[in-house]
Amino acid sequence: MAAGGFHISNDQKNHNSNGEYKKIVYWVCIIAALGGLLFGLDIGFIGASLDTIENVYHLGIEGGEQYAAVLATGGIVGALLSGIFARILGRKRSLVFAGFLFSALSLWSATLPSIETLTICRFGLGFAVGISSFVVPLYLSETAPASIRGSMGTLFQLMITIGIFLIAAINTYIAHVVSESTISLPLMFLVIAIFSLIMFFGSIVLPESPRWLMLKGRRNEAEKVLNKVLNTSEEIQSELKEIDDAIKSDKGAGIKIIFKGYFFKVLLMGVVLQMFQQLVGINMMIYYAPKIFGYAGITGLLAAMTVPTVNMLFTFPAIRLVEKWGRKKLLYVGSAIMFVTMVAAGLTFASIGGITDPSQISTIPKAILLISVVLYIFGFAVSWGPVAWLVCSEVFPLEGREVGMTVTTMVNWTFAGLVMSHALTFMNSYGNHMIFYVFAGFCLLSMLFLKLFVPETRGTTLEHIEENLKNGKPLRLIGEK
Numbered sequence: 001m002a003a004g005g006f007h008i009s010n011d012q013k014n015h016n017s018n019g020e021y022k023k024i025v026y027w028v029c030i031i032a033a034l035g036g037l038l039f040g041l042d043i044g045f046i047g048a049s050l051d052t053i054e055n056v057y058h059l060g061i062e063g064g065e066q067y068a069a070v071l072a073t074g075g076i077v078g079a080l081l082s083g084i085f086a087r088i089l090g091r092k093r094s095l096v097f098a099g100f101l102f103s104a105l106s107l108w109s110a111t112l113p114s115i116e117t118l119t120i121c122r123f124g125l126g127f128a129v130g131i132s133s134f135v136v137p138l139y140l141s142e143t144a145p146a147s148i149r150g151s152m153g154t155l156f157q158l159m160i161t162i163g164i165f166l167i168a169a170i171n172t173y174i175a176h177v178v179s180e181s182t183i184s185l186p187l188m189f190l191v192i193a194i195f196s197l198i199m200f201f202g203s204i205v206l207p208e209s210p211r212w213l214m215l216k217g218r219r220n221e222a223e224k225v226l227n228k229v230l231n232t233s234e235e236i237q238s239e240l241k242e243i244d245d246a247i248k249s250d251k252g253a254g255i256k257i258i259f260k261g262y263f264f265k266v267l268l269m270g271v272v273l274q275m276f277q278q279l280v281g282i283n284m285m286i287y288y289a290p291k292i293f294g295y296a297g298i299t300g301l302l303a304a305m306t307v308p309t310v311n312m313l314f315t316f317p318a319i320r321l322v323e324k325w326g327r328k329k330l331l332y333v334g335s336a337i338m339f340v341t342m343v344a345a346g347l348t349f350a351s352i353g354g355i356t357d358p359s360q361i362s363t364i365p366k367a368i369l370l371i372s373v374v375l376y377i378f379g380f381a382v383s384w385g386p387v388a389w390l391v392c393s394e395v396f397p398l399e400g401r402e403v404g405m406t407v408t409t410m411v412n413w414t415f416a417g418l419v420m421s422h423a424l425t426f427m428n429s430y431g432n433h434m435i436f437y438v439f440a441g442f443c444l445l446s447m448l449f450l451k452l453f454v455p456e457t458r459g460t461t462l463e464h465i466e467e468n469l470k471n472g473k474p475l476r477l478i479g480e481k
Contacts, residue, residue, distance in 0.1 A: 025143065029155055031206055032139050034199040035095060035132035036156040038102045040163020041192045042071060042125050046287050047164075048171035048304050049188050055181035057115045061428070065421050068287055070119055071126035072417030076410050078130020083406035085131060090216075091139040091209040094131060099200030101128035106193035110186040126413075134409045137393040138401065141462070142211040157386030158319065161312040164286060167191065168308040172301065211398065214243045242463055247398055257400035262469050267400075269453050269475050270392045270408040276446040277388040278415035280338050281439030282380050284423040285373065286311070291424065295432055296349070296369050297358030310374050314381035326458040327387050331450050334383020339443035341376035345369055346436030384446075394457045395478065397466040455479035 046053075046068045053059065059067055085094040105124045113121070136156050171188050178184035213222035219240065226236045257263045285292070285307055293303035321330055348369045355361055396404035426435050457465060457479035468478040 028143055028206060029140055031202040032095060032136055033155045033159045034202055035098060035136040036159030037163040038196055038199055039129050039132055040160035041167045041195060042129055043286060044164030044167040044308055047290055048168045052175055052181050052185050056112065056185055061424055065424055067119060067122065069417045069421035070123050071129065072413045072420055074123040074126020075130035075413035078127035079134050079406055079409035079413055082131045082134035083402035086135050086138060087402050090212050091135055092203065092206050094135045095139065095203040096200065098128045098131040099196060099203050102196035103193055103200050106189050106196050110189035110193060112182065112186055130413060134405050137389055138405055139209055141393040142209040157389060158315045161315040161381065165308040165312040168305055172304045211243055215247055255403060257403055263397065263400050265475060266395050266469055267404055267407060270395065270404055271411045272449060273388050273392060274408045274412040275415050276442060276449065277384050278412060278419055279442040280384060280446065281342065283416050283419045285377065287420055288423060294358065296352060296366055297361040298366055298370065306373065307377055310377040311381050314378045315385060318382045318386045321382060322387060322390065323458060326456050327391050328450060328454055328456045330383040330387050332447060334379045335443050335447045337379030338376050339440050341372040341379065342436045342440035342443060344372040346433040346440065348372065349433035349436065391454065391457060394462060395465060397469060
């Protein structure tokens with residue numbers, strides 16, 4: 001996920017081989033990435049708690065879809081305003097604000113208010129998630145050194161998958177141990193509240209982004225932050241000059257930058273990238289995997305924990321592969337794997353046909369579906385999950401980074417909401433198999449889009465990417481050194 005770009009010379013790399021400043025950088029990134037953990041906790045909450053919520057509030061299929069999808073609606077609004085928060089409040093205080101919202105609204109939800117109030121709380125949690133999904137990648141991109149930018153960027157996505165796994169495991173355990181839904185549901189919300197408070201207090205001690213400080217003309221404060229993460233005054237002054245050069249002509253660009261040709265084309269690329277990240281079908285699997293498995297007669301712990309577990313475990317390789325293989329190759333590989341597995345899942349449900357009693361479904365379709373889903377989640381976790389966010393946080397020029405990240409994050413949430421609010425209804429209306437074919441088609445289209453428009457940005461500083469973009473290089477080449 002992130003992108004940022006300290007310029008690190010060979011001398012500096014050698015000087016820092018003992019990792020003296022990197023320990024501080026890692027610590028800062030981990031605290032910031034807790035926003036990703038909360039993101040994951042709120043996304044994964046529905047999968048293992050939908051039945052419990054149904055027992056308390058009696059929502060039905062469409063009501064459950066709408067309650068799940070309101071998180072995305074809040075995410076859209078949060079993303080819309082997050083650029084303003086990040087620009088005016090700064091990256092750090094925006095994270096503190098998001099942590100406060102996570103904490104307060106999770107605690108309020110634990111009181112089991114009316115469904116209307118609970119929905120408002122979920123909208124507010126989505127608002128906080130929208131802020132985090134914008135500010136955390138931005139903060140990490142402006143803090144992590146270029147040599148580890150991709151790895152630190154994927155840390156955000158890793159935290160999301162850990163959050164999804166944790167809440168699925170904890171909620172499944174709570175539902176199993178506490179049979180009374182009016183007791184188990186508040187406990188589920190309190191789990192989110194505990195992690196929210198950790199993020200809230202952790203964010204308070206973070207340093208501000210040196211790039212934001214420079215944008216605000218606070219050079220001395222930016223120098224103090226860089227002094228914490230760099231070893232010599234020469235490195236600090238070099239970094240300050242590089243940032244200063246990048247922002248000299250950028251102050252006050254604001255929303256007007258959309259009308260600049262070089263920015264509009266990279267914005268369009270980012271928008272389509274985020275559209276595809278959702279249209280490959282991931283949120284259907286994250287939110288509704290237990291129900292989808294149930295349609296094929298797979299129930300219990302296997303249905304509840306397969307997707308969150310695989311999603312988390314296979315995000316770890318992405319941290320290494322994103323720097324070793326590069327962004328674009330990983331996206332290609334992910335699209336190809338997801339295409340094949342979505343087709344296989346669709347064929348499996350087609351073979352099941354009109355069997356209404358899941359106990360009558362044979363072992364072979366169940367096994368094929370399970371393997372297909374595991375491989376699909378693998379394909380997403382090592383590619384589109386972290387890398388789509390990472391590329392978006394890397395390609396925008398500094399003066400329009402808030403605008404670019406705001407628009408692309410809103411697009412991501414918009415399409416996430418569309419998937420969440422219509423997936424189960426679509427399956428009921430057109431057959432379980434058809435939705436998998438639809439997502440397979442989008443996987444295929446994403447590969448064509450990658451070939452024509454998406455650049456490889458591995459190991460290139462943000463300032464150099466910006467220079468290539470402004471010099472008129474084709475989008476797919478702006479990451480070239």
